[in-house]
Amino acid sequence: MVDSSAQQPTDNNGSTKAWSGRFSEPVSDLVKRYTASVFFDNRMAEQDIRGSLAHARMLARQKIIGAQDLADIERGMAQILEEIRRGELQWNLDDEDVHLNIERRLTALVGDAGKRLHTGRSRNDQVATDIRLWLRDAIDQIVSLIGDFQTNLLNLAEQHTRTAMPGFTHLQVAQPVTFGHHLLAYFEMTVRDAERFADARRRVNRLPLGAAALAGTSYPIDREFVARELGFEAVCENSLDAVSDRDFAIEFTSACALLMTHLSRMSEELILWMSPRFGFIDLADRFCTGSSIMPQKKNPDVPELVRGKTGRINGHLVALLTLMKGQPLAYNKDNQEDKEPLFDAADTVIDTLRIYADMITGIRVKADNMRAALTQGFATATDLADYLVKRGLPFRDAHEAVALAVRAAEARGCDLHELSLDELKGFSALVGDDVFGVLTVEGSLAARNHIGGTAPEQVAAAIVRARSRIAKA
Numbered sequence: 001m002v003d004s005s006a007q008q009p010t011d012n013n014g015s016t017k018a019w020s021g022r023f024s025e026p027v028s029d030l031v032k033r034y035t036a037s038v039f040f041d042n043r044m045a046e047q048d049i050r051g052s053l054a055h056a057r058m059l060a061r062q063k064i065i066g067a068q069d070l071a072d073i074e075r076g077m078a079q080i081l082e083e084i085r086r087g088e089l090q091w092n093l094d095d096e097d098v099h100l101n102i103e104r105r106l107t108a109l110v111g112d113a114g115k116r117l118h119t120g121r122s123r124n125d126q127v128a129t130d131i132r133l134w135l136r137d138a139i140d141q142i143v144s145l146i147g148d149f150q151t152n153l154l155n156l157a158e159q160h161t162r163t164a165m166p167g168f169t170h171l172q173v174a175q176p177v178t179f180g181h182h183l184l185a186y187f188e189m190t191v192r193d194a195e196r197f198a199d200a201r202r203r204v205n206r207l208p209l210g211a212a213a214l215a216g217t218s219y220p221i222d223r224e225f226v227a228r229e230l231g232f233e234a235v236c237e238n239s240l241d242a243v244s245d246r247d248f249a250i251e252f253t254s255a256c257a258l259l260m261t262h263l264s265r266m267s268e269e270l271i272l273w274m275s276p277r278f279g280f281i282d283l284a285d286r287f288c289t290g291s292s293i294m295p296q297k298k299n300p301d302v303p304e305l306v307r308g309k310t311g312r313i314n315g316h317l318v319a320l321l322t323l324m325k326g327q328p329l330a331y332n333k334d335n336q337e338d339k340e341p342l343f344d345a346a347d348t349v350i351d352t353l354r355i356y357a358d359m360i361t362g363i364r365v366k367a368d369n370m371r372a373a374l375t376q377g378f379a380t381a382t383d384l385a386d387y388l389v390k391r392g393l394p395f396r397d398a399h400e401a402v403a404l405a406v407r408a409a410e411a412r413g414c415d416l417h418e419l420s421l422d423e424l425k426g427f428s429a430l431v432g433d434d435v436f437g438v439l440t441v442e443g444s445l446a447a448r449n450h451i452g453g454t455a456p457e458q459v460a461a462a463i464v465r466a467r468s469r470i471a472k473a
């Protein structure tokens, strides 16, 4: 579970801030609200507790705190976790963020042991740790949802290894392809997306704790132990870097932006195909809505929103890049602004993948309309040119001969295969009576018989290979 947010914070004017000792006047309510992050960072509460427990176990092992302190901290944290899960923990605006809220509750429950927890660490390395733990879970969830999307895509493709449709360039009919082949293009895009998330995860999965505020700590800590406890692959090597950079969050969001870009392109196609002008597919009603004024309308709202939400993710990516670019080392409060874009990017991608996997099962293919569209655009013209080339004509001459044949067919209002053998011979003496074999859609498809080609036999084999490449967390 990524989300552990509970109640909204309340403003408890009575309490003193964890750092207020140095100050002569309290912050105004506006400043308090402006600087607080507990409204949104309390969804990292479970990660914060996991990180604190690992830190406390290390402190006890290293004899920096006592065994009884550790026992008290573990008992208190177990209770806090329960309170959070039951939605009972009171989030308090005066305590700024998730870290101070949990620490204050711990101290209320167990006394001095709670006050010892923050020995040898800072909120700077604490927050960086929490985000990385949170993001690691989010990445695992996203990769497994990409796998669900891919499974459903392959199931649909499998039913359409022979379903002919026009392939387009410039949105003009270009050459016949199979619908299965077209869908496999999206499979490949999402394979790369899953790779990008998995690759980003390697750099997310490093432990910042131990960096403390920025320079490390004077206590005899054991960072490797904490890393192992939390399942991190290694520790961040430089303390200044550990607390200040959010490049891992930017990488993640950029992987989100590319994934959404792919789904947005697919959405654009679903929208076009569903328009009666194409009529290639119908989309199950549960992904569409009607119009309040036009009773006949069935609008593809879900794919339209996927296209729209892609803009929102691109915005988050630019926000995070901009957030980082001017910051001097090490930690600056600017970094608190990393969370909302990051959380929203993950939430949006997770919802989009869930909905998309289901939507694919709701696509009804109108194969007759796909085939009819093929006969309107001279889709086998390249096949005729290739036929002439194989009989010895240079490709440029073949191109010219076929262009003239297309003009003649267009003038007659017919397709190339409807011209007579004599007419076709008029464009090149190399035309023989076997020419109609290449002018048919089936001939054109079958001819592209190599890895990555659209021949039905190749598409079926590609689907078999793809099954073993489905993303797994």
Ligand code: ARG
Pocket: 037, 041, 097, 123, 124, 127, 331, 333, 335, 336, 337
């Ligand atoms: N809420 C802060 C954040 O999200 C935690 C770190 C605060 N550190 C500090 N020195 N004020 O970044």
